[in-house]
């Protein structure tokens with residue numbers, strides 16, 4: 001019989017390790033795998049490597065001159081939280097065409113860049129290790145009067161810089177909170193229902209800081225490639241509900257597209 005590790009690898013072309021085979025309902029998993037890739041890693045280091053190599057592969061493919069739709073630059077939306085450490089483990093070691101990469105933020109907290117709550121601030125150490133200039137990074141303006149203006153201003157920047165006709169991101173890197181939120185789209189929050197525009201604002205986020213800007217769900221869902229990273233036991237229940245039970249109850253369960261990949265550590269995958 002084909003082992004589940006082989007099954008997962010052969011169906012998804014993904015690197016997998018120690019997938020918790022006993023508890024997986026294979027039919028459900030296969031249905032989900034028709035549209036998604038899964039990587040389960042033993043530890044943070046190997047997760048970082050798998051994610052980094054996937055990012056490298058996508059960037060090289062998107063920029064390859066032989067591609068009919070070869071691009072001038074690749075747009076990447078970054079999330080905050082635990083993803084920052086995972087990317088910091090790998091990005092400085094990759095020989096990427098940095099000048100051709102434009103980083104954006106999937107969400108950002110409406111706080112000064114000097115604040116420890118600022119996602120841009122939290123990326124600062126990583127950015128300094130990469131050969132980037134101001135041109136490579138599109139960030140919010142936290143000095144405007146209020147969060148509504150901040151969201152409008154960020155949307156204007158995205159409209160200028162996202163060159164695809166549908167103003168989509170090439171690669172979007174998402175995290176997931178233990179409550180199933182992604183970017184700053186929280187369960188049962190009105191921002192989740194915003195269907196027009198690239199960006200919206202959040203005023204009463206259940207997770208501090210309360211004021212944030214975030215990509216809307218339609219913007220997330222039109223990204224060419226979405227890579228979702230979830231680590232730790234606290235994410236296991238919702239990972240199971242979303243991947244195995246196909247729950248759409250949580251914002252992360254509403255992320256869809258042809259190229260959605262999940263990067264999990266074995267704790268986050270423990271209930272699959």
Ligand SMILES: O=C1O[C@H](COP(=O)(O)O)[C@@H](O)[C@H](O)[C@H]1O
Pocket residue numbers: 079080081082083107108174175176177178181182183184207
């Ligand atoms: O508040 C946020 O939380 C999510 C998840 O963070 P994590 O630390 O649980 O991975 C993150 O993806 C988002 O960008 C951030 O603003």
